Structure formats: C-alpha cells, structure tokens
Amino acid sequence: MAPWLVTGAEGGVATVDVKRRPRPHGIAYLISVVCYALMLLPLVAIVFYSFLAPGDASDIRQWSFTLDWYRALTLDESIMQALKTSLLVAVSASLGSTCLGLFGALALHRSRFSGSELVTGLATLPLALPELVLGLASVIWFGITGLSLGISTVIIGHITLTTAYVVTVINARLSDFDSSVIDAASDLGATPWQVARRVTIPLLAPAIGAGAMMAFALSFDDFMISFFTAGVDEDTLPMRIYSMIRFGINREIYALSTALILLTASGLGVSSWLRKRSFHQ
C-alpha cells in the first residue's frame, strides 16, 4: 500500500494526501504545460476544423460552422466499407488471438518441457519487433504459402501481433496463480473439461477480458501490418484515412478523425468509470 494510506483512529482507512509530496520546480511545470500543449493542441485543432464551413479559411471574419462534413462522412460508401472491414478484422483477430493466447499460455504454464522458454520467447517476439518487419515477414510468408492477399491474410497478420499481447497478459496473471486449486478440483473428481470451465477460466476471466480488449484495440489501430498484407482490394479504416490523406481530401478526414478521437475519449472514460465502480464495491 502507498505510504499515505494510514489507518485512522477509529480503525477506518483514511487517505492523507500530499504534505510529503514536494512541489516540482517551476521549470518542470512549464515543461509539463508544453508537453500537454504539444500532444493535445493538434487534436483540438482537428476537432475545431471539422466544423468549419468551406471557404477561405485564412480570413477569420468569414468563418462559419457546419455539420456538412459529418453528413458527407456517413454517405461515403468507401469509408463505411472500410469501417466494416476494420471491425470485422478487429473482432476476428481479437477472438482468434484470445483463444490461441489462452491455450498457449495455459500449455506453457502447465508443462515445463525443455524448449518451453524458447517457445514463450518466440510467441512474444512480435512485441519487440517493429511492426514494419512483422508486416513484411507476413507478406513473405503468405507469398510462399500461396495465400492470396485479402481480408483473411490481414486477420492472420493481426493475430500474430495480438497473440503476443494476449499471451503476455494471461502469463502475468498465471504467474501469481495458485495451481493447487486445479489439482484440488481434479482430486475431487472433476473432468479436465469441468476444471477448465468451472475453475481455470473463471479465475483467468479478468486477464482474458483485458487481453481480448487489448487485441481489439491494437488490431483496430494497426496500419503497418494491414498495409503490407491487405493486397489491393481491401481497405481497413486507418488505410482508408491514409489514402485519403495521400489524395489530399481534407475536411472529411477532420470529421472522421474527430469521431475517432471522441470514441477513444469515451472508451477511456467508460473504462475508468468501471474501474472506479469496482474499486468502491
């Protein structure tokens, strides 16, 4: 527990904040403000520009605001198609890597064969490799196996990346997992399937959930692997945005970006609210 958590006179826990916390130097404050400005102002600018009506932007007196770009966005077939592709890929990659990662982590945890360290290392290798290398390794591999590039190769490519994260998350949970409960369950006559369904999986549920969500987020955000493995016909949302930027389409991207920023912010808000609620229970 943190040192500022002390037991009060009535035996309840009271949080005594600060006092012991030093005040940072003025320069540290200044730098912090600069950092936040650097990271947040671009996003604020994009949100602002997404509401700006067309016309000469350089004259502030002529500014007017509109929702046209958002309307154009919902009518744009290619964006909606890319969004569907992205969601399909992210859901499949998340499901696939959660299953693979769960069984992989369990197998590696329960058996200590001579190469198990190496297998764990290899499974988590994509964490250390740059996505660029992962992308081109996948495309070479698909070239040799003769799979034609398309949505399925994107999913496979994403699974190689996201499985590494799932294995890491579940492994972390397994490492402080008391495996005697599994032995106890089987001693009491549970079949392996019952052990998995009634003991192991419920105990691992938070890690499985966290891994699945992480895999979804990673896959939805990924550009590099999709870029290499998608071939010519399929576009995920980040790829679509990238080619729109390349073709110089501006205002619609602002609207789309704003939607994605709001999505991220609300996702974060919901997750922190959930955490706070489970903390208070």
Place this chain on the structure above:
Amino acid sequence: MVGIYSFLERGPYGDIIWQPTLANYARALDPLYLRIYRKSFLLAASTTAVCALLGLPLAYTIATAAKRWQPSLMGLLMVPFLTNFVVRVYAIRLILAAEGPINLGLLSLGLITEPIMMTDSTMAVALGMITNYLPFMVLPIYVVFEKFDFAIIEAAKDLGAKGWPVFSRVILPLAKPGLLSGLSLVFVPVLGEYMIPDLLGGAKTLMLGGLITEQFLRVRDWPFGAALAMILCIAMVSVLWLQHRYRGTMASHGSGGRSGYSRR
C-alpha cells in the same frame, strides 16, 4: 523468413531466385544508403533525447500532483496516446499546414504576409516523432515515480541539498529504471518508423522505414528489402541488449525493477 530472403537474389521481373548471395548486404553498405541510416539514427537519437528531457519533468509533475488530479492528468495523456495513429500524425500535419492554426494566427497578427511552409521538412518529422512517442517515455517513468516515497526529497533538502544536486543526486538515480525503459521504448520504434516521415517529411526525407517499405511495395526487390530489414532488426536488438546489460550491472548495485509498459 526475412533472414533467409535477405540472402537471395532478385530475378529480372521481381521474382525470387533461390540462390544464396551476399550481394544484398554489400549493396546495403553503399554510401547512398549509409547516409539514410545515419539520418535515421540521428533523428531517432535526438527524438529520444528530447522525449527524455520533456518526459522526465512531466512524469515528475504528474506523480507529485494531488492524488485526485492524477487520473485526469493521466487521462489527458492517454487520449492522444490511444487515438488512432494515422489521426495523430494527420493532426500534426494540420497544425503545421498553410491553412493551419499557426499560420492563421501569424497571418491575422500581421507578423507574416505569406503562410510559412512547415510540413515536408525534417523539423516536421521530428515534431511528429516527439509528440507521438512522448507517452512511451512518460509512462514507465511515472510508474517508477508513483511508487517512491517523496519524503526522500524532503530529507535531501533538510540535509542542505538545493536545486540541481537534489535533481542529479536524488531524483535522477531513482528515475533511472523507468528512464531506461523509456529510452528504448522510444528509440526502437522511431528508428523503424514509416508513416511519420512519409506523411510529414514529404519526398525529401527518406528514412530507413520508408526505404524498406519502398523496396517491398514499389521497387518489389524483396531480398534487398529483407536485407535492410535485417539490418534494422540487428540495430534494434543491439540497443535492447545494451540496455539489458546496463540494467544487469545496475541491478547488482541494488536498484532495478522492470516496468511492463510496451508500445502502443
């Protein structure tokens, strides 16, 4: 697979001839490419340095802020961190664009009469790298700061240390494990970055990541691209290995501890 490909020859039509060769590596040492490596390396090193200079005070400020403010401060850091990567890069492009807020501000104040072209430059690439990778520096340092008892700093002050010594003798050594994680978490991906130089640097600034992608998707010289990718991997592995070694010697002096933050 990438390793094997790097030793193969390229056929006249972009196909692959299964015959081992070192020619790809010999070609990769051409002065033309050496210049690109040097530029990528310098950019990665300076980005990492700037991120460290900005990230350390930021992590310290967040960690010493009142408890109830910390979630919000972290949240403000996480929103850009988790927002789609392409969107973040594009947002920087907008800031610097001819019709972007900086140029509009300067124009309306009458300080300039023509918009300044700020995109498509190495400066724009560096700015993009710094803003995108700053959270990778801040998070591991924050994790370290969050755990330690700030009474140490009070104690140092009580014992007569002021200003710089408090920082260099107390804060910096304590932050070291986080700082080290941060250094490699920033340096490694920046070295192989493709999109930021591509969208912010224009045609003039070709970096290692762009060069490899070019070989694969446009030139279709896969073996040469694979050789370049192997060079990139070797560079990264050696950075991680150096860090590991350094951590090892540090751990034997009694500090250490790894923070489990990974990349985006």
